[in-house]
Amino acid sequence: MSPDFSHAAFTMDDFTRVVVTDKQIGARLDELAVKIRADYAGKDLLLVGVLKGAVMVMADLARRLPPYVQMDWMAVSSYGSGTRSSGVVRILKDLDADLTGRHVLIVEDIIDTGVTLSWLLGNLRSRGAESVEVAALLRKPDAIQVDIDVKYIGFDIPNEFVVGYGLDWAEKYRTLPFVAILKPSVYAEG
Ligand code: 5GP
Ligand code: MG
Ligand code: MG
DSSP states (O other): OOOOOTTSSOOSTTEEEEEEOHHHHHHHHHHHHHHHHHHTTTSOEEEEEEETTTHHHHHHHHTTSOTTOEEEEEEEEEEOSSSSEEEEEEEEEOOSSOOTTOEEEEEEEEESSSHHHHHHHHHHHTTTOSEEEEEEEEEOTTTOOSOOOOSEEEEEOOSSOEEBTTBOBTTBSTTOSSEEEEOHHHHHHO
């Protein structure tokens, strides 16, 4: 597919191909939102977004949910500016909310090895939440190292480094409306 982004100040030259278009993301989030609304009907739901990658999916998912749903944010670090997992998770910014008795839905951009999410699940579950579940836009089934029960998943994608729709390479490309595979030559240069 070749979406028309002629209005945007970038070219498609940095990408091998588009993996998920903005249209596909919107349609999938519509479906996931229907499930989430049904599953949490009558419940007090707190969405926990993981900065910065989950900003786009959080914004688009949250706008499909009822207005009493709340958002909070955490920043953790498991990757440097490169493309490899360090396996080390650090809290850079903690939640503002007290999770005691809350229904928590972690909103994630991507599950790669699953190391970050597995750590995060353990951490949030230890804070007295009533429930902690996960919604992730993307998952790389061939990269998973830790078995995690993910309740809501957008798309399974190939085991390649992707950027866009919140996902960065060296803080760039987060603003792309779609998810694409970055040309290896781009990060080989940096
Ligand atoms: P995991 O712990 O599951 O290996 O991945 C943790 C984090 O690494 C993700 O939340 C995401 O921020 C980053 N990450 C994993 N795979 C990719 C990828 O293909 N592209 C980008 N830009 N970031 C990724
Ligand atoms: Mg993330
Ligand atoms: Mg990153």
